[in-house]
Amino acid sequence: EDKVVQSPLSLVVHEGDTVTLNCSYEVTNFRSLLWYKQEKKAPTFLFMLTSSGIEKKSGRLSSILDKKELFSILNITATQTGDSAVYLCAGLYDGGATNKLIFGTGTLLAVQP
């Protein structure tokens, strides 16, 4: 059965800290790994990673995919209180004509002032 596992489940840090969130996956017909930030309701897209070993960056956030070891990490440097959210990763199953996202349970990040 396809699955995506995230760790840790929750994390409390102080402003300015650096955090690393982990995501491992077992997804048949895997195509890409996606990261989302969910603050209240709607998840917002962060990164889509398709190639192994190529880091993607957006401001203080960065992410990389290892397709040999089947995992990805999301790094956040110099954390701010506005980074507090649930971070979701999802494996993209590509069945040709159909495809779907398989989500992990998320990591709840709390950044304290």
Added chain:
Amino acid sequence: ETGVTQSPTHLIKTRGQQVTLRCSSQSGHNTVSWYQQALGQGPQFIFQYYREEENGRGNFPPRFSGLQFPNYSSELNVNALELDDSALYLCASSLGIRAYNEQFFGPGTRLTVL
């Protein structure tokens, strides 16, 4: 905020009832995916609609059904509601079935089944 809207925002139903949730896609988007997110869990894929046809389905029973209209808005219907159907229901729209890096989620409908 994205251009994806959902209605209603909140809904309370009792077991056995039926419910219809609505999703209005971002302008120009022809693909809508529906997800169920139980409390403390990640979203679970229900199904996807592309140009008014169902284009893939997750592990949900037939009492979960959907429609997509010519303007690409969409409905999720759930019959014979059960307590475990209580969740946040999210829709997401995109232009094409593979444009996940440009897929936008709506704010969701919180369904409570008593």
